[in-house]
Amino acid sequence: MKAMDARRFLPVVGPLLLLAFWQLALSAQWIKPMLLPPPGETLRFLVGEFASGAILPDLQATVMRTLSAFAIAVVIGVPLGVALGSSEGAYRSVEFLVDFFRSTPSSALIPLFMLIFGITDINKIAISSFGAMLIVLFNSAYGVMHAKKTRLMAAQIMGVSRWHQFKDVMLMESLAQTFVGLRSAVSMALVIVIVAEMFIGSETGLGHRIIDAQQVFNVKSMYCSILVTGALGYLLNLGFLLIEKKLIHWSGKA
């Protein structure tokens, strides 16, 4: 029982080690405190930012952009992916395009999107949803394409209509892979939103906050925002993992 209790604390060992190393790097004077503030002070600053509410508008702006971009990516990507996946010919004919743009860092497209959308909020959401949508699309398509043929045959034998074969079997089969896509897509959406907030003239957002703090050499604020960005990404991923476990209960078991 004791050993079990001890095991529960294993996940905090890593973060504690990192904080210790952080402190060690400063105490041993490997890094100047001007470039890296002490962990205690940074965390105190972070708590202060939340207590005063100073960081909240930026956090909210980033969350809203990320979720809007993600929502657009899902609304377009899932139906398109499923449609492409159910016709192998259709998927093969656009496979190169999907793979090409998926391999192109979306940040490389930021100038292009600026030409189209200007320096607006819509631009940030557009570029982010584009990157996320490709991930959703090809995961959904693969989910459908790799559906277990036996299950489809079973439904066929039962004489159920083509629509029900699609809805009851193909779509359900693809869900596990689709969720893998959703999880990577929300992370990707956040990455692009942060980059866009840094470089597409922005008044709000964590990306804007990070680059602003860096410009005026407010390192404490910069590290604080970086930590918050990391925590946000982690929580989004965790949230999706929990939803996935609940919804796609058969994932990895069948």
Added chain:
Amino acid sequence: MKTAIDESEQLTAAESVSVALRPARPDAHVTIRGLSKAFTGKPLYSDFNLDLPRGKIVSIFGPNGCGKSSLMNMIAGLLKPDAGEILFDGKSLRDTRIGYVFQNYRDALFPWITAWDNIAYPLRRARMKDEEVKARVAELAALFEIRFDLQRYPYELSGGQMQTVCIMRALATRPEVMFLDEPFSALDFEMTLFIRDKLQEAQAATGVTMVIVSHDLEDAVFLADRILLLTRRPTRIAEIVPFELPRPRSAESTADPEFVRVKAHTLEVFRREMNAP
């Protein structure tokens, strides 16, 4: 030996191309005429004719690659023949209820719904009323003496339990013909015995015509009323061996002289066909 050959002549339409000129025997349920199928240019079946008797269990057995499963899948509509006609009581497959039990039960059940819902699925899709669905599933659960919780998901069940659920699902709609593709090959011996028993009971209770593909000679003979022995490709009928041992057959039946005799004869034909040039 003589009886076996007589039987095969009775059961198969001879090498005639004309469908109309080869009427089916009165007890025929499934009639196959002029069936042809080639894979990558090599003929597997050409002008193949066969009658499957009503309410009997027919095992398909033959050398590797002779197309046992292909034949069954063409009858079940999963594989499209190049030519030929397959009728169920003169009806096409479209108008016929069939059931199919796959070798890989894990890939055949729907893991997103419970075992109970899996069995009920074909009934619901056939627009059966809720109470009737409940009654039908309960009836099947009684027939198969289910002692595990059907409200669990397939992946929570053992292999034997999953295959039992597959068979119940296949039987749910009261099919006219039921196909089983190596239903025992992934099961341990205990479950094989259990499912053999249950299949016999289900067949006796419903009178469904059954077609079983097996790569295990003992399984093929044990359940069968007729053992359909195929040649190597291009595939023809080597012999149709009748096996009339009374039912229910138990594990002890494998020691019965009649079982031993039929199995030995089947093996002999199989060996002959395997070594044929």
